[in-house]
Amino acid sequence: MKDSLKPGLTHRHAFTIPETKTVPYLYPESDMFREMPAVLATGF
Template sequence: MKDSLKPGVSHRFVYRVPREKTVPFLYPEAPAFQAMPEVFATGYMVGLMEWASVELLKPHLDEGVEGRRVWFKIHANDGVDTIGEGRHERAVVIWNKFNARVAEKAVKQ
């Protein structure tokens, strides 16, 4: 981890929600979801919060660092109101090692 990553660092992530990321599109096979309004689906919002966290981290990572954990406090708004808040924890991993472990697990199933 680079010294530039310090508590309190912030990041602004802007995303225009397409129709396909609204509640009725989350599970098209669920009749209950089809009756709901076309607003940003919570399931997609959680993923977007994770994406924003990844983008914040990118410039602060060194090659080969593994095992560090980073915690985020995330606030999402639609330009008018708060639409979500959350906390997210990420583990910094070396991708080739992580993918090898995932492949091992897949073989065992």
């Protein structure tokens, strides 16, 4: 482990989820999926 890795360090990462990674686009052939809210899809 690197000496620079110390307890108490913080990091922040922000990522904007594109529309294509939301539930309606996970399985577009399914009417049920297309009707679901546009939240992050975790089916990958």
